[in-house]
Amino acid sequence: MKEIKRHNSIKKMTALSKRNKPIKQDKFIPVRAVAAQVILQVLDQGKSLATLIPEYQSKIKSQDLPLLQEICFGICRVLPRLEKIISLLVSKPLKGKTRIIHCLLLVGLYQILYTRIPAHAAVDEVVNATKVLNLESFRGLLNGVLRNFLRDEEQILKKVDLHWQTLHPEWLVNKLKKVYTNWRDIINANNQKPPMWLRVNLQKTTLENYRTLLQEQGIESVQTDHPQALRLAQPCPVHLLPYFFDGWISVQDLHAQWSALLLDPKNEEFILDACAAPGGKTTHILEKAPTATVVALDVEASRLQRVEENLQRMQQQAVVICGDATKPDEWLSEVSESAVQFDRILLDAPCSATGVIRRHPDIKWLRKEEDIAPLVELQGDILEVLWGKLKPNGILLYATCSLLPEENSQQIATFLQNHKEAKLEKLPFSDINEIGHQFFPSENAGDGFYYAKLRKQIE
Incomplete structure (x- = not known):
């Protein structure tokens, strides 16, 4: 690989548009x-x-x-x-x-x-x-x-309150009812406030030591079966968390924290984090493999500012690029002058975000049923194109924060049918007949996430 370049063309946040007449006031607004x-x-x-x-x-x-x-x-x-x-x-x-x-x-x-x-x-x-x-x-x-x-x-x-209210749009309730026997549990979980999860940077400290530091500050936390995750008994501002600004921890949902562990990055590898903003997964990859070359890609320049900020806070380096995941040849030249392929790709695909409704409840009213089909098509396009940029025997981890099978297991099933060289790797928490694994939102646990791990097996 030649000439690794760092991308710095981060656009400024767009100014507040004139959608309403601006309030003429010099002081703060109520x-x-x-x-x-x-x-x-x-x-x-x-x-x-x-x-x-x-x-x-x-x-x-x-x-x-x-x-x-x-x-x-x-x-x-x-x-x-x-x-x-x-x-x-x-x-x-x-x-x-x-x-x-x-x-x-x-x-x-x-x-x-x-x-x-x-x-x-x-x-x-x-x-x-x-x-x-x-x-x-x-x-x-x-x-x-x-x-x-x-x-x-x-x-x-x-x-x-005469009848139970889903507090969800009818189209989404109907979709969930068709595919999940636990649809009521999903809806009830979506309507709750989410817990606050921390990811402990094991390069800086241990899970037990950091939990002790929290206790000394009067902050109670709970461990899980995830080796880096702590759930706070009560959410709190990040400035109250010990050594947050020194990169000891990140705020990241429990189920999102599985991405880097499932990707299993190795030092010296060339890794793509596609659709990387705001950077939580990028920094986690570098925690697991500090000397890997990680490309953090996102199509929105303004969102890449968050990636840069997180990398700086974690004292890490990555190649940050603004580019379209469906058109890798347009931005790969910023990575290397020669043709390159990646050892591992994390594709956190654009999706309906129906798995993170409790964290972003406006999704219920922003997302429309007619949005799903174009998202499924876009996911398929990105998956197809990036698969061509993966080395033989390389790993692609497909992830979404969706609950809809057409974006998840059905998407991967279609891809496997069209690519005989793609082999589905079993995940530690999936059953033998499951195509990938669907996490559901639940109280005191993580958000809704889906993962499928594919190996490019070429004989």
Whole structure:
């Protein structure tokens, strides 16, 4: 291999677009007003919380960020229940310019039902948010609807909660029901807040030693059968975690932590981490094989900034490239002047993300049924092209955070039919007849993940 180059062309985050008229204000914006604006853009413009909250973070007081996150993520988690309450309290749907009032009602109801904020304070703050949003003519409507709910809360909730609510879109519930007998367990798990998992860097310390360090800080944790994973009894900010900024640990879901272990990287190997952002898997590969040459590839330059930040925090080096996984010949020249093939490839494929709904509840409302077929086609295209860049006897680990078989076992079954040289390797936790392995989200465990390990066996 010649001339390994480090890619530094990371684009800046795009400026906040003019999707709504900007609020003319020199000081911080009340957090309830911001929450309503964020939810409006999730529901009506299909924007993600992962994009919106960083954009709005500078507009609120730093101490209000946890509340903004709690309100926005919480509303997305229980949206159908809140919508049903509003339908019983408002005679005509709030559409067009009044949709922001609908979102303020969502903010108010969520606080009343799911936070410790006193009801009167929740109502007052939401009503006061109309001033900064230039919607003061709706103060009476907001105040009246929320106080009517408080007055008749018990009777309204009896109607709303008469039947079990999935809090999921119907199309997704139907898909899960068709393939899983445990579909109710999956839905219930999706509707919970996720646990916080740590991956301990065994180059820096041991699992037992780090758990002791946590205990000394009053942070309780639980071990599992994974050699590097600790689950915190209660989530906490990363700045409270000992030696976080020195690379001793990473925050990564339990089931995502299996990727590097299943890939089983070796020192001096040439390894591709395709669709690498935000970099958790890249850094894990380098923990397992510090002298391997790892290429971290992602199609979005802005997301590669997170990869760079994680590599710097972990004191590691990788070849970071912005490129399209379906067109490797366009970016392989940045890796080497000569034709190259990889010893191992981790393909964490673009997917529906239906396995990480509890961590990203807005997925329930952003993802549409018609999105699945194009994703399956894209996954197949990437798998096909990258397979051609794998050395004979090399390993490709296919991974998604999806629960849908068409993206997972069916995708791999089709690939195996078309590639007789592809041999499915048994995973330590899969049964003999399973094509790869599907993890499900569950309380105090990991998110929904799928893995299939393929060896390129050429005689």
